[in-house]
Amino acid sequence: MGRVAVLMAEGYEEGETLTIVDLLRRGGLECQTFSFNNEFVRGMHDMYIKADKYFNDEIKNYDMLVLPGGRPGGQNLLENQDVISLVQYFNEHHQYIAAMCSGxxxxxxxxxIKGKKVTGYTGYQDKLVSGDFVNEVAVFDQNIVTSQGPATPYPFSFKILEVFGKDVTEMKEGLMYNFAGGK
Structure with a gap:
């Protein structure tokens, strides 16, 4: 099936985070959101969304960790040493890690990301210097999935579903993704 933990730091990008959770659940993955201090987490556009669970060691039992962007959501994830340690844990245990935009x-x-193909927000080739930065919408290399920004959670989520062996052809049709010009 696949279990995915999505982190919701204060200032997360609502459009990215909620779209990711929605699409992964539609695609048949078990997807839970995790907050740090409060049950309801304020996004960068002042939307308060209730997280499924509080950040804890249970996340280590998930198959994938997702880091959405946002301002200051991405920065809040970056400054949280527990998040950094968790990302390192996932990498060391060959579990999947997915991040987009400022995440x-x-x-x-x-x-x-050393030696791995990655992408990120415009100008992030100067921030993701240890990886092999490519200008693609969504990239999967080894155990890392990355994507660019607020307009890309659909291809990012489809890439995640494909990593878990899901065929997204019908899903794309049902969501009118191809009709809207998605690739």
């Missing part, structure tokens, strides 16, 4: 800088700080 990708956490991967650099955790030193888990």
């Amino acid at each position: 990708t800088v956490v991967l650099e700080k955790a030193n888990v």
Whole structure:
């Protein structure tokens, strides 16, 4: 099936985070959101969304860790040493790690992208220097999935579903993704 933990730090990008959770659940993955201090977490556009669970060691039992972006959500993830340690744990145990937009800088700080193809927000080739930065919408290399920004959670989520062996062809059709010009 696949179990995915999505972190919700204060200032997370709502469009990215909620779209990821929605699409992964639609695609048949068990997907839970985790907050740090409060049950309801304020996003960067002042939307308060209730997290499924509080951040804890249970996350280590998930198959994938997802780090959405946002301001200051990405920075809040970056400054949280428990998050950095968790990313390193996932990498050391060959578990999947996915990040998009400003969440990708956490991967650099955790030193888990060396020699791996990655992408990120515009200008992030200067921030993701240990990885092999490519200008693609969503990238999967070894155990890392990355994507660019607020307009890319659909291809990012489809890439995650494919990593778990899901065929997203019908899902794309049902969501009118191809009709809207998605690739």
